[in-house]
Amino acid sequence: MLQGFLLFGITFLKLTEINWFNLLMILLETIIFKAIAIPWFLSYIMKKNKMVRETEPFVSYFWSLIIITGFIILSYITAGYLRLDKTARPEFMVAFATILTGVYIIISRKKIITHIMGYMIMENGVFLLSLTIGAHQPMLVNLGILLDIFVSVLVLGLFINKIGNTFEEMSIDNLSNLTD
């Protein structure tokens, strides 16, 4: 939720050059979907399925923190390799680190709801990345929005309800019956 509001702010500051219609679309999307709808929807699901916040990571929190710090350093180095201009560098760094963090959370956690949150974090990273070029190619930003609306809300939400109904506990340990 916090990320959603931050993205809204960044969008507002960044995209002053494009025409007002696209700007309005993007701003509305960030504020409605990223900041309000998706967090509300997720918390609704959590309440409905009586989930608690406690997660059971494969890796302890301490090491997770260190690994994520590593990601930030890595994206700093990558940004250096890419020879970006001064303004684009910090944005790229943050976006890339966010994407990596999202992927890491998906890999390292067990609960399905945490997987979705990891995906959202990654999605926010992708959105931020698309903003770095958004000033000239608003179409790409709009496409990123499409990714959000469709996948996150409709499909993932529907299926997580089904999984909650079918299995006792929403953990990926339940999802390992398909083998040879």
Added chain:
Amino acid sequence: MVLVIYFIIALALSGITLLFRKNTLTRAALFLFLGLQTVFTAYAFIHQGQKELTYFLFDSVGLIFLAILTILSYTTVYYSLIYLKRHRDNPFRQSLFAAALMLLIVSMSSVYISEHAGLLWVFIEATTLCVSLLIYHERNALSLEATWKYVFICSVGVAFAFVGIIFLGMTVQKNGLYDLNFAAVADHVALANPFWLKMVFLFILVGFSTKMGLFPMQTITVDAHTVAPFPVSAFISTTLMNVGFIGIYRFYTVLEHTAIGDWMSNLLMWSGILSILVASVYMLTAGHLKRLSAYSSLEHMGLAAIGLSVGGPVLYAVFLHLILHSFTKAGLFYHLGSLHARFQTYKIDSIKNYFGKSPAGGLVFFVLLLFLGAVPPSGLFVTEFLILKGMFQSGHIWEMSILLLLMTVILFAFIKNGLKMVFSDDELKTEPVKNNMIIELIPQVILLLAVIWLGFFPPQVLVNLINQCLM
């Protein structure tokens, strides 16, 4: 304009099926849709090379895959009707199945003819959504698991591909291009920073390999095959994998002549070889018939990737290989449907003495397996031979030897399992249920004959079309 009409009619048809939920109407809509798809394909062929709505282009690569899709949509609709009749689902689920099938065909057609990187990506995302509905059709715990994995990992993969596209956008932006048409991008990437381009291709390859079923992300397509209704499995294994291929192919050709050409081709080569390695290992141990077939798709897609990485005249073999593989593999999955109706199982160990119980079915099944293993007179023999020859000529002798070894293992796995199912004695003397086998076999035999014909005597139209792709 025609494209807009095509979209509108297709959407209207699927909307009507969902709205009224009458079985007869669902069937009528499916037939109308087949007509629409045929007319659209014919239009695309007549207007070859023409741009449509600024972002779509009827180029030869797209046309080849569009033609495969249209031909296979006939058979898939035919078998879908058989499937729906056999399962006696309620009208709502039948209409949902039909609507999702129609939308899937539309979005796959759009992927083939997209000329814009962003648009291609949107339609690939659309295929994920449509196919997830179809995979989930049987609504049990297993299909829920497979659908969940498919949707989630595909979404992550597709987001990866989107990152790749953004990188491409950033790269060309430096050279003053604010559009991502493939033709325009190809002119602007020549002087770009190689590190950038490597990142682009890496993200694209990982992302679209979820669709194509190549090495890093192959598992989900295999799971999806296992639980999907058999006509849908036939689509996932053929036309949907072609979607992944065309995604990778478009970016590959754009970046081919830059500084990273060799690096990319190496990456693709090893991705292909690893896919075939994984396929061969799992095929030896597979106990589930659909998984066996899914791993075989993995092998053939690996071969296509290798052929693409060798490039040059081998691309001719790659396109022909994809066409023939689509026909054969679709035939196999259609056959698995009738086989399942007969034996009520996909377990390789439980299927015995197929030939004794149904000579025609057993014969077609065995021939299908042999054809997939590229035993002559299968057309796949020709194309695999050409790909291997191309590898030899371009100096990839080591890779070729590994490949030959792995392909021998795969052929062994096919024949071993095939012989076991077709000829072994059935001690229990179980009497399987009877069904109209012959009617179901006819399309499969036609596909098999087409594979021989296209492989050994390709018609001039097809040869011209493929040669245009190589230019």
